[in-house]
Amino acid sequence: MNYPSKIIEKAINELASLPGIGKKTALRLALHILKQPVDSAVGLGEAIIALRKEVRYCKKCHNISDSDLCNICTNPRRDQQTICVVEDMKDVIAIESTNQFNGLYHVLGGIINPLMGVGPSHLNIDSLVQKIKETECKEVIFAFSANIEGDTTAFYISKKLAGTGVRVSSIARGIPIGLDLEYTDEITLGRSLLNRTIIQTSTQE
Amino acid sequence: MNYPSKIIEKAINELASLPGIGKKTALRLALHILKQPVDSAVGLGEAIIALRKEVRYCKKCHNISDSDLCNICTNPRRDQQTICVVEDMKDVIAIESTNQFNGLYHVLGGIINPLMGVGPSHLNIDSLVQKIKETECKEVIFAFSANIEGDTTAFYISKKLAGTGVRVSSIARGIPIGLDLEYTDEITLGRSLLNRTIIQTSTQE
Numbered sequence: 273m274n275y276p277s278k279i280i281e282k283a284i285n286e287l288a289s290l291p292g293i294g295k296k297t298a299l300r301l302a303l304h305i306l307k308q309p310v311d312s313a314v315g316l317g318e319a320i321i322a323l324r325k326e327v328r329y330c331k332k333c334h335n336i337s338d339s340d341l342c343n344i345c346t347n348p349r350r351d352q353q354t355i356c357v358v359e360d361m362k363d364v365i366a367i368e369s370t371n372q373f374n375g376l377y378h379v380l381g382g383i384i385n386p387l388m389g390v391g392p393s394h395l396n397i398d399s400l401v402q403k404i405k406e407t408e409c410k411e412v413i414f415a416f417s418a419n420i421e422g423d424t425t426a427f428y429i430s431k432k433l434a435g436t437g438v439r440v441s442s443i444a445r446g447i448p449i450g451l452d453l454e455y456t457d458e459i460t461l462g463r464s465l466l467n468r469t470i471i472q473t474s475t476q477e
Numbered sequence: 478m479n480y481p482s483k484i485i486e487k488a489i490n491e492l493a494s495l496p497g498i499g500k501k502t503a504l505r506l507a508l509h510i511l512k513q514p515v516d517s518a519v520g521l522g523e524a525i526i527a528l529r530k531e532v533r534y535c536k537k538c539h540n541i542s543d544s545d546l547c548n549i550c551t552n553p554r555r556d557q558q559t560i561c562v563v564e565d566m567k568d569v570i571a572i573e574s575t576n577q578f579n580g581l582y583h584v585l586g587g588i589i590n591p592l593m594g595v596g597p598s599h600l601n602i603d604s605l606v607q608k609i610k611e612t613e614c615k616e617v618i619f620a621f622s623a624n625i626e627g628d629t630t631a632f633y634i635s636k637k638l639a640g641t642g643v644r645v646s647s648i649a650r651g652i653p654i655g656l657d658l659e660y661t662d663e664i665t666l667g668r669s670l671l672n673r674t675i676i677q678t679s680t681q682e
């Protein structure tokens with residue numbers, strides 16, 4: 273496409289470098305920004321720069337934080353004996369919004385994906401193993417996406433934790449709430465049969 | 478959602494203010510920006526600020542431009558007697574990419590839409606009428622989207638141009654190339670029948 277101005281061309285190319293945003297969407301966003309007040313565009317631009325330059329990570333769980341330790345790690349009312357291992361901050365937010373978990377987190381900063389060039393050394397795995405050896409942690413819960421990369425990462429870390437005496441678990445895979453059985457794929461359905469939950473065990477009278 | 482850091486919360490809120498970007502997409506974009514080098518995030522932020530602060534508009538056609546007059550208006554090889562009236566820069570790019578138009582443009586900067594509070598006074602209509610009265614323009618082509626707002630704007634401007642002696646036309650509405658007739662909606666099909674193109678007129682021998 274030929275753009276009438278170098279400035280808009282640069283802005284479109286920068287916006288189109290974001291994931292899920294193509295040239296057409298970038299053009300639409302650029303035209304939207306042009307129609308906004310100057311303050312609004314400056315606010316957006318500065319927020320993006322500040323995000324990359326000023327954000328800090330919790331030294332204990334590697335989650336994004338405003339200070340050296342995040343609100344979750346410093347909260348004494350959280351269960352210090354359970355650590356939930358997740359890929360990134362998105363997953364912490366998702367699990368926090370369930371209100372079903374009161375332990376601590378450990379953010380890996382990615383998932384083992386050899387095809388994308390992400391190996392164990394790129395992730396916060398060593399600090400997790402060290403933390404488990406040094407603290408009173410009793411259970412590690414893997415909360416990864418249900419795909420090969422998630423399974424590989426869970427397998428790798430559980431091997432690393434062998435011999436530490438800590439219990440290692442993974443969040444349940446099964447039929448999502450609200451989904452009709454007939455529309456579930458066969459792999460999910462097969463795993464949900466294997467990992468069935470016992471409701472009642474009746475004994476003979 | 479509860480974000481672990483004020484900086485990321487601000488960035489997410491700013492990104493989510495863009496059209497078509499919700500909180501979840503904004504979070505995904507923010508996490509992507511965090512994984513990029515600092516230069517890349519600064520480049521994006523600065524391009525957005527420069528876009529709003531430094532961009533200029535062509536004084537003749539109101540299209541976005543790097544200088545006072547845009548490349549199209551200053552090109553002596555373009556047909557000065559035909560002006561294509563469009564809603565915004567997106568449409569100029571779309572029409573230019575067809576290579577079927579060699580005239581000049583006039584960018585209204587929007588479309589008449591009373592429900593959204595956009596009236597004729599918000600658009601570059603007066604300058605269009607004045608330009609047509611003062612120059613050698615012979616034809617005005619309306620290239621608006623095929624909806625009520627486009628039709629209203631075309632009707633309003635054509636009323637304003639009554640008595641100037643200029644020919645007023647609109648781009649053709651009809652079946653898009655490649656679309657099966659059976660899947661065309663009835664309004665488009667009806668208009669394409671009314672505005673049929675004569676292929677041949679045979680006379681009796």
